[in-house]
Amino acid sequence: MNINRLFIANRGEIAVRIIKAANALGVKTIQAFSEADKDMLSVRLADESICIGPASASASYLDINAVVSAAVRMKADAVHPGYGFLAENADFAKAVKDAGMIFVGPDAETIERMGDKVSARQVAEAAGVPVVPGSKGRVESTDDAAKIAKTIGYPVMIKAAAGGGGRGIRIAQNEEELRNFAPQAQAEALAAFGDGGLYLERAIRSPRHIEVQILGDGVNAIHCFERECSLQRRRQKVWEEAGAVNLKKATVAHLCQAAVDLAKAVQYRGAGTIEYLYDDDTGEFYFIEMNTRIQVEHTVSEMITGIDLVQEMIRIAGGGKLNLRQDQIIRNGHAIEVRINAEDPFMQFMPFPGKVGTMSIPKGDGVRVDHFLYEGYQIPPFYDSLLGKLIVHAPSRDEAINKLLVALKEFQIGGLKTTMPLHIALASDRDVRAGKFHTQWLEAWLAAGNLDATMREGALL
Template sequence: MQKPIKKLLIANRGEIAVRIIRAARELDIRTVVVCSEADIDSQAVRLADEHALIGPAQAAKSYLDKDKVLAVAKEVGADAIHPGYGFLSENASFAEACEQSGIVFVGPSASAIRTMGDKAAARTAAMAAGVPVVPGSDGEVGSLEGAIEAAGVIGYPVMIKAAAGGGGRGIRIAKDEAELCQQYPIAVAEATSAFGNGAVYLERFIASARHIEVQVLGDGTSVIHLFERDCSIQRRRQKIFEEAGSPVLDEATRKALCASAVKLAEAVAYRGAGTLEYLFDSESGEFFFIEMNTRIQVEHPITEMITGVDLLKAMLRIAAGESLPYSQQDITRRGHAIEVRINAEDPEKQFMPCPGLVGDIVWPQGPGVRIDSLLRAYYQIPAYYDSLLAKLIVWDESRPAALARLKRSLGELSIAGVKTTQPLFLALLETDAVKSGEYDTNWLERWMSGKREEQKPAESTAGSAI
């Protein structure tokens, strides 16, 4: 049933709030953005038609307070709420509360979020749909004894993973039973602290893994894919450099991978934009489903660049009750796109956050260059939130051309006043691994460790006998 969206509440901040505002405006939808006291002077507040102060800087008292967000939506007469990513975007009870209040939640149903947001439940759903999964415990292990028994069947090394986890948090690796006994209680404690849920499960650890994900779009009945993204360059399991498509997949594997993602999304009657994440074993050529993100992803622009599809506008149209605006035959990929995340961090000082007052900004320009950012000149970056300042996205006809365009664009980029990760990406582009596309999820950590070793001062020989 169609329900036109005339006014949209954006329950988020930063670059994704700006991105949603722009998509809504092109659909002639009025926007209201909620903001904390720390974000009252933000770019999103300046661009939205209206804003509503929702609380202090602490996210728990503002952006994460679902009762406040819902109350504001009712007060301003919003037809729908877009949660962006993070915060309330994968909160099933919030999606349910929206539905009960007659407000459209721009995303999947609460039941789909519950099923696919719990990693153990998502694994079970994947197996039921015939989608390959990493050999593992087939559900939560309720005790250390259960973990030892499961590991004996899976085979070491194993990963201990938080059932309610995400963003690379709550993961421990054990190479044998002794390490499992040591790491299991730590993993349970970390899961409890980070997610309020200490449940964990086990998976086989794949040493030479690539992290490849498939973008899907569904209307609750039909689902299509928009090809894959390779997000294997990670620091502490956090993505920093993403490509569309993957430089290691052949066409047969790509077709099978994307088909499996559609199959699983259809099995849970998925609605909206979502991403199914896989591990790809570079040695065997196998791929395994690991989890689903039931929301828009930070790296969605590279998919938009290779397909020409505006994912945010598609989400809004589907949320308004329209059928899927594309068939699979409509989706073709052209060229290669890369995204790097420009964070307010100092790579030379262990990536220490560097909030502060931004000075002059020079954005790169030219064909195939896109900037998604929360910044403007002389903006005070708050110290309370994620350090992401901007996403630099480039596209060109081939991967080598896209890498050259990225290097040129990074050379033009200038953000005065704060340290950023820009120098890291310029250095990465000079490595053989990035040039060739031959890297795995642990490559960046190894490379950085090697750089640190190179930078250690040589042992002094002063006073030694010759």
């Protein structure tokens, strides 16, 4: 392998995760850190470390020059971007390469192509991956809109072609409504954006978020099955599973094959994720986007396949080929990950960047905790609130939820408020148990006071 000295351009739990993978591969690690992160766990675990700037992420973890020049100074031969920060920044990938180092991920062109919604949609369509049915381009008249809506299928979303941020969006249930709404939307778009062009797209009510983990070496690509990530709050995933509950086998096979086709179509190198919306009413799924990096929830795919995805992405970046064929990747049992955030779920999820007191971390067969905590560690307030992830693996989903509840009750982090009570309540909820949820479910569940109600019923005792 061409990688001997790996620079970690990230922080928190994923930095610790990358160090573990590098250690297993015999690769030396160099941890980048901001002035606010000099005490973080990955600085202590890495072979070497270097300060890249002040606390503010824009002057440290997001500063391409600061990161690249520190990596060069430390004689790194590769840079792992983790997730977030610069992980999907094509300029960063290019700067790393131009400085003579390997970027652990796809090349800048692929990041750029898949990062643009329109070009990603075109790539997906060309690879035969279903996209949300919509008009090919601008729709100029109400008659055109009605004609197109008939082929797309109702309900349809009417959007301003020049718009953004949800402005001017209307949902028509039938042609009568469409003929009513289209001229209004056109007038509103003209007034707001100086352009009355419209765009139509099938409206999918209460979709589920299903995604597929892929690995590619530039020629071949494989998938590591699907993940279910519908439990979200403010578009942030809070609980993820592998695989997806209540999906037909044929649908899963189709989702996974489409993801592999897409990865092959762009000659993908590294670990990536194809995200879909799944419509429970019709059983149809649609491509939304591709994430060209490792994801927070990669752990559940690792648990059910036994593959170390972070090691694989480093190995591939170092010039390795995929050493597993699709038929050698076997799905085993069910895995669930819950995100432990430093937030108070009983106070509108107010961030709680405290000092870590006494900790008791659950252990055992099929129980994994990826985190960056140690007793006495002061959580800095400058970055996101993710403290770590509790992952459980069991033969069935029901057993996994049981194991999750036991592990959550064992898990103690003194000195902090965390989202663990939310997960205990969710694991105790009938709909969650039955797998009856979608991307709009959790916020409505919280708004209806279910967290407090579950606590009163004693689930937390």
